[in-house]
Amino acid sequence: MNDIRVLLVDDHPVVRAGLRAMLGDFEGLTVVAEAADGGAALAELSRLHTLGEPVDVVLMDLQMGAGMDGVTATGRIKAGEAGQPAPPVLILTTYDSDADILAAVEAGASGYMLKDAPPEQIRQAVLAAAAGQTALAPAVAARLMGRIRSPEPVLSAREIQLLELLATGLGNRAIAKQLFISEATVKTHLVHIYGKLGVDNRTAAISVAAQRRIIRRF
Amino acid sequence: MNDIRVLLVDDHPVVRAGLRAMLGDFEGLTVVAEAADGGAALAELSRLHTLGEPVDVVLMDLQMGAGMDGVTATGRIKAGEAGQPAPPVLILTTYDSDADILAAVEAGASGYMLKDAPPEQIRQAVLAAAAGQTALAPAVAARLMGRIRSPEPVLSAREIQLLELLATGLGNRAIAKQLFISEATVKTHLVHIYGKLGVDNRTAAISVAAQRRIIRRF
DNA sequence: GCCACGATCAACCTTTCGGTTGACCCTCCG
DNA sequence: CGGAGGGTCAACCGAAAGGTTGATCGTGGC
Missing domain, CATH: 1.10.10.10 (Winged helix-like DNA-binding domain superfamily/Winged helix DNA-binding domain)
Incomplete structure (x- = not known):
């Protein structure tokens, strides 16, 4: 069976190196490309798509310095700008505010993980995303559940x-x-x-x- | 000549993996230990000190989730809590606010780098720190200079x-x-x-x- | 089809806030 | 001693924010 082909999108070289090293240690995963911001990610996806080497999962940060942010990029990938079918996008970021999570989900992300997660959890999330499933960090999941059946009024x-x-x-x-x-x-x-x-x-x-x-x- | 012995302190496994991979590719550098927060860093330093295997440079993040933050940890290391002589501490973080930089410098940090820096720059900074010199990211240096020229008004x-x-x-x-x-x-x-x-x-x-x-x- | 609900807008009124001027007292410092 | 600067207070005015009522529109559920 072929490896799951991953595109890394993060503005920090340190983080990209970490994910490359971390995911490379796992069987069945291959990092095929990297991008430092949303714009570069779209370009990479298009390039690989025309080469006939599509990406199976996009691992994307939200905050991206000067370039296009992760939510915008996710929306445009899902809109098919980088080729159809659009690959699943797994958000991997530092923050877990309601605003970030909701924006990402609405943009079409198929998962939301936090950077302080252990490697195995990140690997599981990538596998789940590649299989078309949804993967949420426990903290994120709890937050969403709380929103659903909370006695507190929910903000739109x-x-x-x-x-x-x-x-x-x-x-x-x-x-x-x-x-x-x-x-x-x-x-x-x-x-x-x-x-x-x-x-x-x-x-x-x-x-x-x-x-x-x-x-x-x- | 012996390698420079580095201790990594960061709460994100992804970042630690990235630094380990990144620094490991360089000649003359060895990552001898890691810690997920300031408290663990102090413990690691003490342990290595009593083992007679002192650390040459501490590479430290500032924001550390729940644990002891980087500024506090730096201050306590410099106070000699983890053995004398205290190793130089190089801050490696995401943010470059005035308050962060000043706090780190006051706590005794001997450098301040940003995570979006290219690998070579980080390596240079580690080498400089090990040699007892100061290393500031260009953006950080510019910010400090700006403060001197036009000092911000001070709130009472x-x-x-x-x-x-x-x-x-x-x-x-x-x-x-x-x-x-x-x-x-x-x-x-x-x-x-x-x-x-x-x-x-x-x-x-x-x-x-x-x-x-x-x-x-x- | 109807109801609930979120999002949108308008008109109106009261309260608070922002900005200014001018004043007094104190302490620190040259 | 005398100025600089911080902390205190008053009166005033225009602008902004807070609060209310009521209304339209669209989507989604029953």
Whole structure:
């Protein structure tokens, strides 16, 4: 049986070397290419596709320095920009905030692992992704489960998106412009957010959201 | 001539594997031990010291999940807790905020590299550290120079105190009550804080202060 | 088909915040 | 001694944010 062909996407040479060494030690896995950001990843995928050497799994970081970020890249891969059929994308990143996880899942990622995971867990996730299954880190899975049957009110994806802009210090007008909606809508969302988080102003909302890891920590 | 003996300290197995593979490819370097956090690093150093196999360079991450962070560990190593003479500590991390760099330098680090650096640069830095020299990533060096030329305005203790209450989501009235001062005074302080941080509202102030680690992160 | 719900927008009003000016007191330091 | 700088307070004004009501639209479930 042929090896599972993996593309590594991470802006840190150190991490790429680590994954190469780590995955190379396993039977049945081969790292066929690497990319330092989302744009390079798309190019690599296209190149390999036209060569008739398709990739079985993309292992992708989310934060990528200056280049195209992982969520954007995942969305474009899934849109078929680098050839059909689009390979499964397994996210491998450092953070596990609700915002990151939701964005990745919505972009079409088929798994979400954390970099502090033991090697064997990462290998299992790659195998699962190659088999068309979904693989979530235990911490991530727990977080998603908690979202489903939690007594606490659940924030919608849009509300979380707003919350993140809020945390950068933008005013309502600026947030409205960023999201291409009216200021009135921003205010409506904020009222909902305040209600769900049990606060009554934007700074308190940021504080609570950061503490509950609804948004990425500063 | 004997190899330079390196201790790796990083909470991510992936990163440790990468550094091990990367440094192992170079002549004159040997990774003799690894640790997943500051506490384990101190233990490893002590153990190797009593075995008569001292470490020449410690390669240390700053953010270390749950365990002891890199700055604290560096300080304690330099205090001689893991045996004298204390080996040089080279910081290898993802972030290059002023607060991180300054804290590391003050703790006694003899270098500060970023994880997105090319392998050769990291090798050079390890060699420099082993030789008792200082090695800074270009981006880090530039940042330090910039600080000297135009030193950032310094927040007073009272202003930082205010900033911390601000970050909990309190309004001006509540902050005033908490500090036993009038609301007018709170507003005066806020205007000063905004000026020093280069922002024009309280949420942006929190964002900037958290990023520069003027206040503790959420 | 209808209902629930999220997302969108508008109008209105109250409260808070941001920004300014000017003032007083204290301590540290040259 | 006298200035510099931090901390305190007041009054004022315009801008922004908070809060309410009500409405439309689309999607997904029953």
